[in-house]
Amino acid sequence: MIGIWSTVCYGQQTDTTIYSVPDIQPIFKYDTCSSSVESISKYFIDKYKLPSLYFETDFAGTILIEFVIEKDSTISNVKVLRGIDEQLDVSVKETFKSMPKWIPGIFNGKTVRTKYKFPVTVHLLHGMNKK
Numbered sequence: 001m002i003g004i005w006s007t008v009c010y011g012q013q014t015d016t017t018i019y020s021v022p023d024i025q026p027i028f029k030y031d032t033c034s035s036s037v038e039s040i041s042k043y044f045i046d047k048y049k050l051p052s053l054y055f056e057t058d059f060a061g062t063i064l065i066e067f068v069i070e071k072d073s074t075i076s077n078v079k080v081l082r083g084i085d086e087q088l089d090v091s092v093k094e095t096f097k098s099m100p101k102w103i104p105g106i107f108n109g110k111t112v113r114t115k116y117k118f119p120v121t122v123h124l125l126h127g128m129n130k131k
Helices: 002-013 036-047 086-097
Strands: 059-069 075-082 105-107 110-124
Touching: 036 086, 036 110, 059 086, 075 086, 086 110
Parallel strands: none
Antiparallel strands: 059 075, 059 110, 105 110
16 A cells, blocks of 8 residues: 555656746746757757758748757757758757757746747758859
């Protein structure tokens, strides 16, 4: 009986709730950027590697990425909600998976798991770098 009680108690103490709108939003600080959106954009520009397959193609559109900022400041559950092309989507997803730690969201004074969505606009023009 004690083993069952212990399991039930443990399950009640483990909060796996994911918040969309906590009291205080998670913060991502990268370089000297002032906002999380600017920081994400700067990080992405610095770290993203376009697959060579796309160097000679025309693509335009928005890839919508969703992920969770965990209580320990790491990123998890990265997924593409709306993509353009499978290989391009995967390369964008991998860049987000490699992000450094965030400052997690706060709800009712406690650190919480928070869902975050971010659009990545892609606009590649064939031959753009050729003069």
